[in-house]
Amino acid sequence: MKVLLVYPEYPDTFWSFKHALKVVFKKAAHPPLGLLTVAAMLPTEWDKKLIDMNTQALKDKDIKWADYVFISAMVVQRESVTATITRCKALGKKVVAGGPLFTTEYEEFGEVDHLVLDEAEITLPRFLKDIEAGTAKRIYTSKERPDITKTPIPAWSLIKMGKYTTMNIQYSRGCPYDCEFCDIVTLNGHTPRTKTTKQVINELEALQDAGWHGSVFIVDDNFIGNKRKLKEEILPALIKWRKTKKFAPSLFTEASINLADDDELMRLMVEAGFDRVFIGIETPNEESLIECNKLHNKNRDLVAAVKSIQAQGMEVQGGFIVGFDSDPASIFQRQIEFIQKSGIVTAMVGLLNAPRGSRLYERLKKENRLLKKGTGDNTDCSINFVPKMHLDTLINGYKQIMNTIYAPKYFYERIKTFLKEFKPRHYEVKFYQVRFYHIVGLVRSFWILGVVDKGRKYFWRFILPILFKRPKFFPLSLILSVYGLHFRKVCEKLSRTTTPLGTQKVPSTKSA
Secondary structure (H helix, E strand, O other), rough: HHHHEEEEEOOOHHHHHHHHHHHHOOEEEOOOOHHHHHHHHOOOOOOOEEEOOOOOOOOOOHHOOEEEEEEEHHHHHHHHHHHHHHHHOOOEEEEEOHHHHHHHHHHOOOOOOOOOOOOOOHHHHHHHHHHHHHOOEEOOOOOOOHHHOOOOOHHHHHHHHHEEOOEOOEEEEEOOOOOOOOHHHHHHOOOOOOHHHHHHHHHHHHHOOOOOOEEEOOOOOOOHHHHHHHHHHHHHHHHHHHHHOOOOOOOEEEEEEHHOOOHHHHHHHHHHOOOEEEEEEOOOOHHHHHHHHOOOOOOOOOHHHHHHHHHHHHEEEEEEEEEOOOOOOHHHHHEEEEHHHHHOOOEEEEEOOOOOHHHHHHHHHHHEEEOOOOOOOOOOOOOEEOOOOHHHHHHHHHHHHHHHHHHHHHHHHHHHHHHOOOOOOOOOOHHHHHHHHHHHHHHHHHHHHHOOOOHHHHHHHHHHHHHHHHHHHHHHHHHHHHHHHHHHHHHHHOOOOOOOOOOOOOOOOOOO
16 A cells, blocks of 8 residues: 655744744744654555655645545645645545544545544554455544553654754643633543653654754643653653753743742753743733633733743743633733733734634534634634624734734844743753754844844844843844744734635624
């Protein structure tokens, strides 16, 4: 059997880092971990080829080569998914599809021959058994939660690592919380399921054996879902492993804000090599936190919590949402003030949308407030439900936030605020770690940010004092500056957006 695994293209979004990647001649931020893991589950005697459309073009000859085309995708990749399926069917190939997009919207893809949904450790073996027997069904689904201690190491040999800035591994699935707007519980359950210490170390070793010595993203939706196991087993093992390596990777992950409550956990994470963490802040408005059931963010000084994590040596990246029913008219200015005061440099602010499978989707469906399906890109000014706030007010307020926090003046000021709090433990650059693309990136960064970019005067006012007075922060400061370039490009796209959801006018609550 010859199998082509295809990962569809991302549009230009906040998290694509498309404009930042160009500076260092990289094609994508992360490889398709799900597809690489699925590839490792396929029979060893099968021929496998993987095309990540974010790093290389999908050619007709690749499709013609295959007996089956396997596709996995998220909602934001829908447009590329549809085009890819059409191409495969036109060439007479059978398509097998799975992943978040297909699990939640499988009825939308009538052209797909076989839908292997939910978690592949359960449904994929059943499909493979039926393929061998010649009795393959169209849909395979299961609500059973697999034991991920049996999940294999991803098939890293199928990709060219040099095209990416970061590799990734998974330690756990599931989240103990139940935020109304989130579909993670539907996809992965409430109870965090974890891999063993040996698995985590083996996966990191596999990356290094494949030649990777850069940063590693642990993709868990909430890395600290099982704090006890982290503190007693995983992190001590990572610290011990790190000490044996000349090239110890920097690590980053996602967690909830209650990380700030546990000094021991933060200390261990930093010792293990974590220098970044993404946290869902969502909103400084308490009523909105209650509305969306983000209760672990409630009744706390969120700015102080962020600064506590920064002071331990981890950069906090933050997720923010506007569009809750409980949001007051002042929410836009409050979000700006919070983001600036907290020093969260990478602040992902999005319009609230209701993903299928979330409790929010079901509530809005009962209230007859749902509109067309969401795009999966919460920075494109689209919204898939009728908001309580007047739509024009919501969209304009959202643009105000983005255009303010990513204006050069405010962006560079925010980096300064962050660096005042940030106390890294493992932040020294060794000469032997420098690669050619780092040097190219340095030259291109100075040219683009210091000469071409409209915000160049703010860049020089920021970077020169860093270079001469705080040189150990220079590499990080330059990286964050390049991120800012990308975010400003996203904001420029927002400014050109005039009507959400294409030409469809979203009614206000009164007209609805």
